[in-house]
Amino acid sequence: MTQTPPDAEVLIATGCAHCPTVLQALTDLIKEGLLRELRVSNIVADPGRAQELGVRTTPWARIGPFTLAGNYSPKELRHWAEQAGSEAGIADYIRSHLKEGELQTIETFLRQQPEWLKVIIGLLEQDDLEIQVRLGLDAVLESLAGSDELKQLAPEFARLSENDNAQIRGDATHYLALTGDPDVRPQLEKRLEDDSPDIREIAREGLEQLEQTQT
Structure with a gap:
């Protein structure tokens, strides 16, 4: 039985140097089917979500059960997407x-x-x-x-x-x-x-x- 791909979420901010790379990497994982769904929030435009999650810096991502705060590489994000749930x-x-x-x-x-x-x-x-x-x-x-x-x-x-x-x-x-x-x-x-x-x-x-x- 094939495991259902995990959902993911990413918080970015206008002017964040590393956010575009993380967002692109997660978008690529969506395209490949390694992620089922991706929620994106810009904490400058919508600070409420960051407050709800207690997030103070970006980029911040969640892949399945994993919280990943900081500048994770595309390789690392792929790794956690593949490992989620096991x-x-x-x-x-x-x-x-x-x-x-x-x-x-x-x-x-x-x-x-x-x-x-x-x-x-x-x-x-x-x-x-x-x-x-x-x-x-x-x-x-x-x-x-x-x-x-x-x-x-x-x-x-x-x-x-x-x-x-x-x-x-x-x-x-x-x-x-x-x-x-x-x-x-x-x-x-x-x-x-x-x-x-x-x-x-x-x-x-x-x-x-x-x-x-x-x-």
């Missing part, structure tokens, strides 16, 4: 933006579209994940502590807490505690017998944290 594309979007230090972009993205939180699991189990990306994911998950969205990931965190890689095991143990779900207690207690003293300490702290949330 789990691999979402993971790539999260990883690339966290790698560039754009934590707020990803926090906003996942807050608005929590159904994509699940793709974080695949990133967390990568042995070679960049440290800045791993730290960014940690910050994202910390911001969701105790939420229903995080509780839904508890089975995956439990699975990762058995990983051969101690870094992954330790992070997952910490995230189990962050869920605030009393049902994760057996997994945390199991990690009290982990080969790594650091993970045993994470598990102890997690159990204490879990106890505090229950009182």
Whole structure:
């Protein structure tokens, strides 16, 4: 079954040096059928749309679920059009933006579209994940502590807490505690017998944290 091309939107401004290039690139993607529809707004003539979206600078584009603020090249815009809607594309979007230090972009993205939180699991189990990306994911998950969205990931965190890689095991143990779900207690207690003293300490702290949330 062929995937439906994503919709797109672009905000431009009169006098913006990079806006014509971005607009032309998106128009070309429409012609090729990689985009289904393109909405164009000039924020000088119609500032209301920019205010509605919280956009302060142009060019600004949205392709499917992806927000792309700034001067993206035609090649980059094509890439995101081709990736829109796929789990691999979402993971790539999260990883690339966290790698560039754009934590707020990803926090906003996942807050608005929590159904994509699940793709974080695949990133967390990568042995070679960049440290800045791993730290960014940690910050994202910390911001969701105790939420229903995080509780839904508890089975995956439990699975990762058995990983051969101690870094992954330790992070997952910490995230189990962050869920605030009393049902994760057996997994945390199991990690009290982990080969790594650091993970045993994470598990102890997690159990204490879990106890505090229950009182």
